[in-house]
Amino acid sequence: MPWPSRKRDKGAVADKKEPDAKIAKTEEETSDKEEEEKSAKPPAGSSKSGWKNWKKTKESESGGEESKITYCHWLLKSEPESRLEKGVDVKFSVDDLKAQPNQTTCWDGVRNYQARNFLRAMKIGQQAFFYHSNCKEPGIVAIVKIVKEAYPDHTQFDQKDPHYDSTSRKENPKWSMVDVQFVRMTKRFIPLSEIKAHHLAHKADGGPLKDMMLFTRQRLSIQPLTQEQFDFVLSLEEEKPH
DNA sequence: GCCAACGTTGGC
DNA sequence: GCCAACGTTGGC
Numbered sequence: 537m538p539w540p541s542r543k544r545d546k547g548a549v550a551d552k553k554e555p556d557a558k559i560a561k562t563e564e565e566t567s568d569k570e571e572e573e574k575s576a577k578p579p580a581g582s583s584k585s586g587w588k589n590w591k592k593t594k595e596s597e598s599g600g601e602e603s604k605i606t607y608c609h610w611l612l613k614s615e616p617e618s619r620l621e622k623g624v625d626v627k628f629s630v631d632d633l634k635a636q637p638n639q640t641t642c643w644d645g646v647r648n649y650q651a652r653n654f655l656r657a658m659k660i661g662q663q664a665f666f667y668h669s670n671c672k673e674p675g676i677v678a679i680v681k682i683v684k685e686a687y688p689d690h691t692q693f694d695q696k697d698p699h700y701d702s703t704s705r706k707e708n709p710k711w712s713m714v715d716v717q718f719v720r721m722t723k724r725f726i727p728l729s730e731i732k733a734h735h736l737a738h739k740a741d742g743g744p745l746k747d748m749m750l751f752t753r754q755r756l757s758i759q760p761l762t763q764e765q766f767d768f769v770l771s772l773e774e775e776k777p778h
Numbered sequence: 779g780c781c782a783a784c785g786t787t788g789g790c
Numbered sequence: 791g792c793c794a795a796c797g798t799t800g801g802c
Contacts, residue, residue: 670800
């Protein structure tokens with residue numbers, strides 16, 4: 537089963553403006569216990585990588601509540617260059633996002649449990665970096681915001697869709713999506729190479745990007761950032777290209 | 779295009 | 791429940 541990271545180019549959002557917090561999440565929690573388990577922690581072998589450290593951070597920041605952490609910032613990967621997946625082009629660049637009605641799109645096609653759970657944790661108004669991946673110049677190009685919280689990803693039921701999941705039931709959909717809206721371009725392109733250089737430096741000196749999931753959870757397409765991580769990365773847009 | 783990283787699957 | 795084989799992600 538594919539679990540492509542990014543959304544793909546498809547039409548506008550199904551509904552209109554109204555930022556309905558109501559539709560959010562409903563039927564999950566009940567039956568996907570195992571999945572939540574599986575995905576809510578690092579894989580068995582991977583001792584103390586990203587998740588744990590990040591969780592630790594959040595806990596200490598927020599007064600340490602084990603299960604009630606609220607995440608506030610995100611990074612969303614999307615592929616700006618054409619690539620066929622089951623005959624369908626999954627390209628979706630920031631320009632494609634800006635071309636959508638309302639500059640808004642549903643973030644469909646996520647087929648990884650950990651990424652899905654992060655999608656489900658997103659709240660209206662939260663900001664995310666729009667990251668270009670699998671391309672010539674990987675890096676952050678824009679800021680987007682969540683305008684609709686998690687609801688069932690319709691592409692899981694569409695046999696023609698490259699992300700069709702025959703094991704998902706309508707009564708209990710496995711996969712979710714959110715709607716995101718373009719906010720603004722970053723003042724300059726922030727390349728992965730630059731973020732990584734800071735990450736490496738911070739591993740040595742304990743700086744904010746020390747545990748950034750872009751590097752500790754390499755393949756995760758939807759990832760949370762701490763306030764400190766978000767602020768630090770954003771501060772890079774003010775600097776001279778490195 | 780190569781290939782390291784890593785999530786998933788299935789045999790046992 | 792272990793773990794090798796496999797498939798995908800995504801930087802380079």
